[in-house]
Amino acid sequence: MEKTLGLHILADLYGVDFDKLDHVEDIKALLEGAVKYANLSKLSSHYHQFNPYGATGVILLEESHISIHTWPEHGYAAIDVYTCGGKEKTFKAMEYIIKTLKPKRIDEKISERGIIPANLEEGINIERIDLVQV
């Protein structure tokens, strides 16, 4: 029987306050808070402050990763939550991030990743993935 190894949510958040996105300390608190809220298992976390604006962060998880890249000057953040072993945790982590950042607009894409056993005969697979309302 087929099963899926992971679930990946890509979210583009627009209309976020500049001050929520500019400082790496706030980005760190955001991601670490999401991991705790969703009860995910952190391996390590890494951050970078850009000059003059914006930050990047990633947390490597036992279950895959969470990442963020921010453009405070555009009120924009790109978030990825990709986890294996429980869809509920994926959605909870994203929920925490969205509730904290309070974007005016959200574009969200969801992709199931790693369908096994794979049908290797198919070669190249053409698919579409849907954005869902949140």
Added chain:
Amino acid sequence: MEKTLGLHILADLYGVDFDKLDHVEDIKALLEGAVKYANLSKLSSHYHQFNPYGATGVILLEESHISIHTWPEHGYAAIDVYTCGGKEKTFKAMEYIIKTLKPKRIDEKISERGIIPANLEEGINIERIDLVQV
């Protein structure tokens, strides 16, 4: 005029040799090689060896990030190449990874991320993103 801040390729690779996916040293060489080949700018890189199988790696870039999670026991790897500032580099980095891992099957999704200025009136956006043949 609208512009897009980044391009994100998600690739699920199936039918990869166990030995190409199991050791973190090989995963490190793979990602670092992709960054060099595509002339991307590394900020930092982070890796983890899982027990009994598999590895995780991420490179934070000036241009966003590259990540990999491997399940050698399934011949499977999940790759993300997400870069800002030049689509050519995104495709080159993924090309390097695919040429090195030689998967039998590739499922690839491409998403443009961060369209600015955003139309904040739209609230929630519903979209589809296409998989493309590679």
